[in-house]
Amino acid sequence: MSAPTSRIVDLGPEDGLFAPWCEVWAASERADRPEDPSRPAQEHLALGRELVAPGGSRDGVHRAAVVDGAVVGALRVLLPRKDNPTVAIVDVAVHPDARRRGLGSALLASGRALAAERGRTVLIAEVDEPGPGSPGRAFAAAHGWACDLVETRRDLVLPPDEDRLSALEAEAARAGAGYDVRTWQDRTPDALLDDRALLERRMTTDAPHGDLPVEEEEWDGGRIREYERSHVARGRTVLSAGAVTRDGRLVAFTDLQIPLAQPARASQGGTLVLREHRGHRLGARVKAAVLREVAERFPEVRRISTYNAESNTPMVAVNEAFGFRPAGRLSSWSARL
Numbered sequence: 001m002s003a004p005t006s007r008i009v010d011l012g013p014e015d016g017l018f019a020p021w022c023e024v025w026a027a028s029e030r031a032d033r034p035e036d037p038s039r040p041a042q043e044h045l046a047l048g049r050e051l052v053a054p055g056g057s058r059d060g061v062h063r064a065a066v067v068d069g070a071v072v073g074a075l076r077v078l079l080p081r082k083d084n085p086t087v088a089i090v091d092v093a094v095h096p097d098a099r100r101r102g103l104g105s106a107l108l109a110s111g112r113a114l115a116a117e118r119g120r121t122v123l124i125a126e127v128d129e130p131g132p133g134s135p136g137r138a139f140a141a142a143h144g145w146a147c148d149l150v151e152t153r154r155d156l157v158l159p160p161d162e163d164r165l166s167a168l169e170a171e172a173a174r175a176g177a178g179y180d181v182r183t184w185q186d187r188t189p190d191a192l193l194d195d196r197a198l199l200e201r202r203m204t205t206d207a208p209h210g211d212l213p214v215e216e217e218e219w220d221g222g223r224i225r226e227y228e229r230s231h232v233a234r235g236r237t238v239l240s241a242g243a244v245t246r247d248g249r250l251v252a253f254t255d256l257q258i259p260l261a262q263p264a265r266a267s268q269g270g271t272l273v274l275r276e277h278r279g280h281r282l283g284a285r286v287k288a289a290v291l292r293e294v295a296e297r298f299p300e301v302r303r304i305s306t307y308n309a310e311s312n313t314p315m316v317a318v319n320e321a322f323g324f325r326p327a328g329r330l331s332s333w334s335a336r337l
């Protein structure tokens, strides 16, 4: 079919078109994963405000494809400011009723041009793949992008099996007798902030990134606080657990993000154990601690999703031991300008 007459317009989070722009993401998500709640508009609004505010660690641009006055396609381009100066992260969605008419391609071309104008030479995009034959994969491949990383999504249905959880907890406590576990919500304790920043930096070097052309990210305490505020603004609460040495150093952490407006499905954020502290079952220990927290404080969470490269055998083994089971894939793609 030939492309309809469409316009691509820039918009900001305070524009009248922003609500229908958010609805395009929601309709697209409902079509592709009907069993999951779609992201609420507040997520996009808060992220949008963060991206256009000066001084943050990322800039961002929002564009809409408009046909006959209606928003039918959405583009977001993220431009890291503190690291990865050559990278632009693009995300495109087209309303299910308006697909296969060239609108996705038009938005992508506009994102490419914008990235080039901003001096970026690498584009990166993620594609959610609930099952085989996802439109995003076909679209990325049709545009000649390279698939650099495939992660398996695994879901754990809550509550977890109590026997399994307590056995894992006991085993992990024995193996990590020299460490204490601490938990917190939304705000890392001040004394642990610099260590938490190092762990976030290590997430960008130690977690498998396949062939993705990304470099180590710059994290400090200030950026951790920005990240924490951003979650709260987006309507999420973050439950965290960390392993602390006897002299008070945070050496492992896990984050669990709960969208408060629709808490049925939570997402595992990062989990990392510093290299020199591996082999003490600290990954399992902090995950068990956060599962206890969620059961006690947010019993409305019914499912947790986590994403891992299959090459990340230790993390996959921990997740399988807790009862996480495969629920599709997330692929990451890149293109050079």
Ligand SMILES: CC(C)(COP(=O)(O)OP(=O)(O)OC[C@H]1O[C@@H](n2cnc3c(N)ncnc32)[C@H](O)[C@@H]1OP(=O)(O)O)[C@@H](O)C(=O)NCCC(=O)NCCS
Pocket: 028, 032, 090, 091, 092, 093, 094, 095, 098, 099, 100, 101, 102, 103, 104, 105, 106, 125, 126, 127, 128, 134, 135, 136, 137, 138, 139, 140, 142, 143
């Ligand atoms: C991926 C997506 C943006 C494509 O939007 P679109 O407007 O339908 O894309 P286009 O019409 O420009 O498609 C361009 C080409 O991609 C390929 N393509 C797109 N969707 C496809 C599908 N469902 N099956 C097979 N090929 C597909 C085709 O080669 C197509 O060209 P053709 O229609 O001439 O055969 C849309 O399906 C979507 O919103 N998906 C969910 C979000 C997503 O996965 N985004 C990708 C992250 S960047």
